[in-house]
Amino acid sequence: MQKLSLKWDQGPPGQTPSFEFGESQQETVRVLRIPQPVCLDTWRAGAPKQEIAEHTAAYSAVKQTENGFLCEAELDAGGSRFRIADEWLQAEDDTWQVNRKLTVLQGAGASGFRLRLDVVTALQEETDFTDLKYFAPPALYDKNDLDEDGLEDYLGARNLMYREDRLNMLAVLAYDEKRRIGMSLLRADRPAWDDVPDRPDKERLFLQKTDIGSLGVWKAPVDGNQMSLRASYPFYEGERCHALYMKERPDWGSFWPAETGEAFEVSYGIRVESAPLFIDAVWQTYTRRMKDLESTPVPLPATAEKLNEYRLEALDRYFIEKSEEEDSNKPAGYALNCHPQNGVQLSNIIQFGFTGQNILSAYNSLRFGLDNGVPNYVEKAQKVVDFFVEKAHLPETGMFYNLYSVEKKSFDFWWTGLLLPLAYAEGERLRELMGPLYEHREFVIKALREKQGSYLRCMNEDVHALLLIYRFEQSQGRENKEWLEAAKRYAEFLLRTQETDGTWYRAYDIGGKAITDPPIWFGTTVYEQKSSTATSIPLLIELYEITGDERYLEAAEKAGRFVRETIVKGIKFNGGIHDSIYAKGQLIDNESIYFPMIGLLALYKATKDPYFLQGAHDAAKLNASWTVLWDVPLPPQSTLAKFDFRSTGIGACDTPGAGYVHPFELSGVAEMVEIAVLTVDQDMLRVAELLWHGCNQTVATPEKDWGYAYTGLQEEGYLISWWAWDDPMFGDTGFGQRWKGEGNKTCFPWIPAVAVHCYWKLYDMFGTADFNAIREQISARQGVAN
Structure with a gap:
């Protein structure tokens, strides 16, 4: 196994650590260094951001112990005097841990401080933000740069810091493709407590004792172009974040009170691993952190079977149907849309796919009803599916509507996700529900309001569910031919609209033409415009298995190759969610990697081609x-x-x-x-x-x-x-x-x-x-x- 070794650099200011990685002492390569092991940011309470002062020092004393090194330094900063005692221990062959203790020897009063750690790349003469790939789930996948302009898409920055309570694995990884190594900065102890900051005037800087710090990547604060893996304690989120405002995205952060006698302890780990590919580094880092953190399952509140019973009883409360006399369309569906705290229905909207999932709910209710002797569930489920097939279907194109307004007695078009109140509220009621959110997204709303069409994902989800319930009903001796015919007409739409590269666009108008405008909503790159391609694969495989029609399998395979090579291998998954309120309309999200995972798995099961299994496994690593x-x-x-x-x-x-x-x-x-x-x-x-x-x-x-x-x-x-x-x-x-x-x-x-x-x-x-x-x-x- 390769080993990470700690070395000491001696300079006029004192001693500083660096790290070498390799099989043996003769083959090690310098990979990281800490040119300023002691770094404090100090701030006078109430002062503007510009008055934050940075103070740095090397260790004045380094003593070797049986297990590592004890290092000390004292620092005059911001009118206070601090002592820093760092204990460096080799936790594993490839991991060093530093246990830091800071004590305020003499406080300044009405002031605060943050302790920082910058672990700087030492791989080559220059290392820029774009030279490395990063992984800090769920905040950072590679560089979150789908438009490939060299900036993180949602914050428009290269310096990125995240509160630790945003980070699934309490670590940030930087991967160097040239040397095939992953370098991680870990929070070694787990944050144990936090509370609401005292900021009566919405201050963005404030004094607070909290065990939440920050981790991220930052341009190294030393001579030469280098990147650093940065830790801050207590937390700082800058240059931008979404903690306070959506549009402005300002930074914010806390400072520990600089009072005499104040002290805290915090621990970090530095880990370097070999990995042939970025996806391998991702999985190694994540699964090792699962072991480091000793992740244990939360107890279930009841048996799985009892939870099914409870869930479907609650869902059934929100079933809605109208007779032909009340509405000639005879709508039927699960219109659940409430604040769960009061359970009051906000709107009678029947949505297919995404947040509605009506046909999947019908499948669940029908199957549960048959298994548990609840004929009422079975009857309602069949009505939901009949409404979907008979009324939500557009036989001319094969498409389906996504949304039905029971109050308006008509199908509607739902484009802007979180703005669902637009479908059922107007005037004062709309303002009450949405507040300034309407103004925030008004330019998108106006561009989309007149468009008539459906999201590909939504249609694919409920047509796939339609095939599931069709096959289940068939297994019970009931043949619903009209259900299968509707699914086949939809599949013909997919075959007709599939692009030469195996892809589909995110949305189509009711005439079957792709919708790509406005670009901020539907994407400017192939990764964004074609981001929903994987959602077509499961239903095509399902239909191939039912009919034996090779065209469905061929289309699925063609899509699968695009998904594996571009979306999964390129770490370019996005656009699963349809309700962004951020700087751009498509998000890097969990749902957009879930579909490649299930699609590639379905392809492997249908073809036994290991190419698709490897793709499914890689997608599953990202999904996990x-x-x-x-x-x-x-x-x-x-x-x-x-x-x-x-x-x-x-x-x-x-x-x-x-x-x-x-x-x-x-x-x-x-x-x-x-x-x-x-x-x-x-x-x-x-x-x-x-x-x-x-x-x-x-x-x-x-x-x-x-x-x-x-x-x-x-x-x-x-x-x-x-x-x-x-x-x-x-x-x-x-x-x-x-x-x-x-x-x-x-x-x-x-x-x-x-x-x-x-x-x-x-x-x-x-x-x-x-x-x-x-x-x-x-x-x-x-x-x-x-």
């Missing part, structure tokens, strides 16, 4: 990395803290909104298990187990209701860091007060849909969703195979 591996400390008085919420195993949502988590990752748990079995990847199985438990923990049960109106409800998402805290668009609106430790006050049908469907997939593979039993079965199968 959206899982939080530790329990973020929450403000003690917050709702989530009161209900003992644990963030381990919950899924992150998108990169600019890092710190916002949700249970969508349940969608891919079964596929992750299947990929784990096919590739003998025990780490993948472990992450799947964490997800299954973490994402199911917040379902309301009779014993623990999470403050929700009904048993079986579950909130769409939760804040484990700060997001748009000061922004008026999320202030006094119906969806306001989304602070750290609170939920997003939203409930949609997709939540029970993906969870119950995941259960069925696990059940069909193993006869259970209990991971202890699943692991035993896998071990037995692999033992027989060996």
Whole structure:
């Protein structure tokens, strides 16, 4: 195994550490150095940002011990005197840990400080932001640079710092492709406590004792062009972040009070590993952090079967249908759209795909109803599917509408996600629900309002679900030919619109023509414009298996090659979510890598081509990395803290909104298990187990209701860091007060849909969703195979 060695550089100011990596002493290469091991930022309370002062020093004393080195320095800074004692220990062959203790020997009063660590690249003469690939899930995948302008897309910066409660693995990785090494800066101890900062006038700088620091990448503050992996304690988020405002994206940060006798301790790790490819470095880093952090599953609030019962009972409350006398379209669907705290329906909108998932809910309800003797569920599910096939379908093009307004008695067009109130509210009611969010997105709304069409993802999701329920009904002896015919007409639309490179665009008008305008919403590069391509693959495979028509398989394979080479291998996944409120319309998000994973797995199962299995495995590694591996400390008085919420195993949502988590990752748990079995990847199985438990923990049960109106409800998402805290668009609106430790006050049908469907997939593979039993079965199968 290659070893990371610590060396000491002697200079006039004192001693500084550097790190060499290699097989032996003779073959090591200098990879990192710390030219300023002691760095303090000091600030006088109330002073402007420009008056923050930086003070640096080398170690004045370095003493070798049996296990490492004890280093000390004293520093006069900002009118105070500080002592820093660093203990350097070799934690593993490739990992050094520094345990830092800072003591204020003499305080200045009404002032504060931050302790910083810059681990600087020493690979070559110059190392720029664009020379390395980065991984700090869920905030940073490569450089988050889909438009390839050399800047992070959502912050428009190259210097990036993130609060640790935004980071799933409490680490940041920089990968050098030339030398094929990954260099990581880790928070070695876990942050244990945090609270709401005292900032009565919305100050962006303030004094606060918090165990939350920051990690990130920054242009090194030394001579020469180098990059540094940077740590700050307590936290600083700059040059830009989304913690306070969406449009302005200002920085913010805390300073520890510089009072005599104040002291704190914090630990970091520096790790260097060899990895042939970036994806290998990603998976090595993430899975080792899972072991470092000793990630353990959250207990389920009830059995999986009981959770299904609770979820579907809650969903059934929001079933809506109209007779032919009331509405000639005879709509039927699950119109769940409420604040779960009161359970009051906000709108009678039946949505297909994305947040609606009506046909998947029908599949779940029908199957549960048949298994458990609930004919009411079966009858309602069949009505939902009939409405989708008979009324939401456009036979001329094969397409489907995405949304039906029960109040308007008509199909509508839903483009701007979070702006769903546009579909059912006007005037004062609209302003009450949306606040300044309408003005923020007004230019997009105006551009899209007149467009009539559907998102590809939405159509693909519910047509895939249509095939699932068709096949299940067929297995029960019922043949719904009209369902299959509608799916086949849609597949013909896909065959007709597939581009020569195997792709599809994100959306199409009702005439079947691609929609690409406005570019800020539908994308400016091939990665963005074609980002939904993978969503077509599962249903094409399903239809191929039903009909034997080779055209469907050929189209899926063509799409699969684009998805593997461009989206997965290029780490260019994005656009799964349809409701961005950030600087651009398409986000790097968990949902946009979930579809490549399930699509490539379906292709492997259909073709047995290892090319697709490798692609599925790589996509699964990226998908898994959206899982939080530790329990973020929450403000003690917050709702989530009161209900003992644990963030381990919950899924992150998108990169600019890092710190916002949700249970969508349940969608891919079964596929992750299947990929784990096919590739003998025990780490993948472990992450799947964490997800299954973490994402199911917040379902309301009779014993623990999470403050929700009904048993079986579950909130769409939760804040484990700060997001748009000061922004008026999320202030006094119906969806306001989304602070750290609170939920997003939203409930949609997709939540029970993906969870119950995941259960069925696990059940069909193993006869259970209990991971202890699943692991035993896998071990037995692999033992027989060996």
